């Protein structure tokens with residue numbers, strides 16, 4: 001049984017229904033557009049569980065910019081069919097397991113990004129719902145140290161941070177500049193680079209009011225982008241990790257032979273862009289650092305937003321001013 005009181009109610013409904021497909025609350029859109037296409041439904045079918053999947057009772061979810069970009073139709077060429085229940089990040093409790101599931105059981109507290117390839121056929125039935133079906137390999141056990149709301153905000157962002165740093169060949173003793181250090185991904189790039197990969201020096205950019213946050217995350221040089229241009233500083237870095245879409249400027253701040261990771265926008269050589277792959281094993285590898293408090297989830301203090309306020313949560317995320325993660329809790 002979970003320690004979170006909000007995790008019990010609908011689980012009972014599902015178990016009590018003697019396995020008959022049961023209905024659930026979910027946020028749905030039938031057409032592409034802005035947040036006005038979103039609507040709350042309470043009669044949505046609980047997703048079926050494939051052999052390699054588990055059914056998760058969603059305790060908390062988190063939003064990512066890919067959710068609103070997908071909703072706007074930016075990735076329609078490779079999207080799953082409409083209607084869509086959005087949401088990539090989930091934290092919750094396993095209530096059903098498929099016949100091929102090996103390492104998870106009913107009652108396990110889990111977290112993960114439910115879409116292995118963020119832009120290729122993401123699931124029609126996402127995490128902004130009472131239940132979601134996820135492949136076991138995309139999930140990890142939730143660390144005891146953090147609650148469901150904190151856990152929900154980690155998967156896609158921390159997997160992006162970790163994968164980008166790996167692709168950049170980041171290693172102990174290297175220096176890094178993070179463009180967008182206060183954001184969902186940037187706040188985790190800082191911590192993974194410093195605490196997991198042994199960065200010798202971390203610099204990051206943010207606006208004036210977020211510089212103290214950067215320092216609290218372990219940044220050695222907090223750059224106020226409203227006052228100076230990072231590329232004009234004499235210091236150059238082994239890796240520049242751009243989360244803001246400043247790839248053209250990022251290449252001016254990297255050392256000769258260094259790497260520039262670009263998450264969005266145009267890519268200028270030697271920069272490279274990639275799209276995150278969800279992987280439960282990566283979360284499992286990072287769990288000890290979370291349990292030891294070396295990696296701290298950053299949940300935007302305007303949240304968590306309750307399930308009824310998903311539209312407000314999206315509207316806030318789309319301002320581009322979120323600090324850390326926009327979390328949806330309770331569901």
Ligand SMILES: NC(=O)C1=CN([C@@H]2O[C@H](COP(=O)(O)OP(=O)(O)OC[C@H]3O[C@@H](n4cnc5c(N)ncnc54)[C@H](OP(=O)(O)O)[C@@H]3O)[C@@H](O)[C@H]2O)C=CC1
Pocket residue numbers: 064065066118156157160179180181182183184185186205206207208210225243244262263264274275276317320321322323324
């Ligand atoms: N390729 C991939 O696989 C992935 C791509 N992405 C993309 O990466 C981008 C970042 O994602 P995410 O971190 O979730 O976004 P967020 O919405 O969390 O980013 C918001 C943050 O960005 C900061 N910011 C905005 N403009 C600037 C600027 N000019 N300089 C420095 N900081 C700035 C804001 O700080 P302030 O208020 O101080 O400006 C704010 O804290 C998005 O475009 C997303 O789509 C994300 C994940 C995976």
Ligand SMILES: CC[C@H]1OC(C)=C(O)C1=O
Pocket residue numbers: 065066069118119263264274275276
């Ligand atoms: C092309 C980058 C795209 O992929 C993800 C996951 C985003 O957030 C994007 O903008």
